[in-house]
Amino acid sequence: MRLTNHLVCLHHRDKQVRLALNALSVVDDNECVEGLLVCELCNTQYPILDGVPILVRDLVRYASNRGAIYGSWLLGSKTPEMKNFLRDFASRLNPDLVSNDRYEEDGYWFAPYKWTQYDYTYDDHFLKLLKRDTKPTELYNKIIGQVPVRSEGLALDLGCSMGYTTLQLSQKYSYAIGIDLSFSFVKEARKRMSEANIRNSEFCVADSIDLPFGAMKFDLILVVNLLELVEPTRLLSSIHGLLKPHAEAVFADPYDYNREPKPKIQFDGRTFRTLLCNSGFEIFEKSKKAESFIPWILKIANRSYLFYFVDLIRVRKISKHR
Ligand SMILES: C[S@@+](CC[C@H](N)C(=O)[O-])C[C@H]1O[C@@H](n2cnc3c(N)ncnc32)[C@H](O)[C@@H]1O
Ligand SMILES: [Zn+2]
Numbered sequence: 001m002r003l004t005n006h007l008v009c010l011h012h013r014d015k016q017v018r019l020a021l022n023a024l025s026v027v028d029d030n031e032c033v034e035g036l037l038v039c040e041l042c043n044t045q046y047p048i049l050d051g052v053p054i055l056v057r058d059l060v061r062y063a064s065n066r067g068a069i070y071g072s073w074l075l076g077s078k079t080p081e082m083k084n085f086l087r088d089f090a091s092r093l094n095p096d097l098v099s100n101d102r103y104e105e106d107g108y109w110f111a112p113y114k115w116t117q118y119d120y121t122y123d124d125h126f127l128k129l130l131k132r133d134t135k136p137t138e139l140y141n142k143i144i145g146q147v148p149v150r151s152e153g154l155a156l157d158l159g160c161s162m163g164y165t166t167l168q169l170s171q172k173y174s175y176a177i178g179i180d181l182s183f184s185f186v187k188e189a190r191k192r193m194s195e196a197n198i199r200n201s202e203f204c205v206a207d208s209i210d211l212p213f214g215a216m217k218f219d220l221i222l223v224v225n226l227l228e229l230v231e232p233t234r235l236l237s238s239i240h241g242l243l244k245p246h247a248e249a250v251f252a253d254p255y256d257y258n259r260e261p262k263p264k265i266q267f268d269g270r271t272f273r274t275l276l277c278n279s280g281f282e283i284f285e286k287s288k289k290a291e292s293f294i295p296w297i298l299k300i301a302n303r304s305y306l307f308y309f310v311d312l313i314r315v316r317k318i319s320k321h322r
Contacts, residue, residue, distance in 0.1 A: 003053065003202035006154075006177065007212045009039035010057050016214040017041045021048075024081045034078050036085065046212075047085065049073050052186050053204040055212040060092045062205075067098040068106055069183050103161075105184035112298040112306075113185065117164035118192065126297070126305050137164065139296040139310055143224065143252050144168040146314065153219030156242065158208040158235075159226035163189025163201075169222065170201035179206040209234040215241050221249045225296075225310070227272070228257055232265060236279040243317045249281065251315070254296070254308040269311045281315035 009017045017039055025035025025048070037046040037053060046055050050073075056062045063070040074090070077083050102108045116136040120127065127134065135141075144165060155173040157166040162185050166178030178201070180186050189203045206212055208223075209230055221239050239249050257266045267275065269291035273283060293309035300306055 003177065003204060004037065006217070007037065007053070007055060007204070008214050009042065009044055010055065010210060010212050011042050011044055012039065013212075013214060015041070019046065024079060026078050034082055036082075045085065047082070049082075049183075050076065050187055051190055052183055054183065055204055055206045056181075057207075057210055060089050063089065064093050064097045065099055065101050066104055066183065068100050069104055101182065103180075103182035103185060107184075108300075110184060112300045113161045114188065115299045116297065117162045120299070124299070125303075126299070134295045134297065136297045136299075139252065139294050140165050140168065140224070142294055143222070143250060143312060144172070146312070147172055147220060147222075147248075147250065150174075150219050154217065155220040155222065156213070156218045157222045157224075158239075159223065159229065160189060160203065161185045163192055163203055165222055165224060166201055166203065167193060167196060167198055169220070170198055173220065174200060176201045178203045179208065179211065181205060181207055209238050211238060211242065213242055216244050218242050219244055219247050221247075223249065224252045225254065227251070227253045227255070227267065228259065228263060231263075232267065232272075232275065233279070236275065236281075240280050240317055245317060247317055249315050249317070251276075251313045252294070252310050254310045256308065272311075273313065276313065276315055280317060280319045282318040284314040284316070287313040287315070 004019060004021065007019050009019060019037035019039055021032060022036045022038050025032050031051065032048050033051045035048045037048065046053065074083065074086050077086060100107055120136050149172045151174055153173045155169045155176040157169060157176065157178040160166045160178030160180050163178045166176050166189065169176035178189055183205055186203045186205050193201055208226065221243060243249060255268050257263060276283060292312045294312060296308045296310050298306040
């Protein structure tokens, strides 16, 4: 199944209007590397660039926050039509607002996530120093280890970064979709997917609180280390709407609010569990009893690491969201 079969227009989610690939798309090895996904109803165009579908509501704002990435799209676009499409909204970019998101390729977080998810080595100084044999991917493996196999199911990984957990999910589910706001992360995730020759997974750029999917679609939604970056009540409401009745969601988070800008609402293990219960979810007995402390390590520079203890909560959708 292709990703485009699952996507709907952000402006007509309730009507579940599918998106069609325009005739001018550049297809390589049976895969669209560049083109436009067009809504049959409102004609909104969502670009696919470098193989990455970008399903955001406000593309001008998205590109403004990624000046360098936008430049690379323009330089790398393969057809005059795509160049025109990109130039058309260039005139609407506000130069005063143009910035580079910290999760993009030249931003602060690209290298740490690449190390943590794929490129760490066992002779790393810090890892060698730890008495307990702790690997950066231990958190991800523990999470996926708890997820039951559903060979017919559809899974969604929100804020998937470079796709490590999404690709693991594809081994347990019939199809796994990873979404992230970072174009560079999604591009890297797709690269890893094709290197591993995985065919039942796909990735796209999207906002986890404004997703291009119809209601009650997913059998599992994964949310790892994302809570501090989005408005939690909107996130839970979006997840609740997307899950099938009684389907499962897994949250893993260190509740780290030591960041700027500071979110208005801050949770800990206890208050987040309360929010889940008030948002139409039932917490699995094992996660209800006690918080967990699973190690997770990011390498942020040659001699500098971030070490977290992450709480893991499994829940089931039980009711309509009030
Ligand atoms: C702290 S990282 C965690 C990544 C990954 N889940 C992990 O645990 O390795 C947060 C990720 O969420 C993405 N992100 C931030 N805000 C987002 C949003 N509103 N929707 C989707 N992704 C978002 C970032 O680009 C980043 O990749
Ligand atoms: Zn539309």
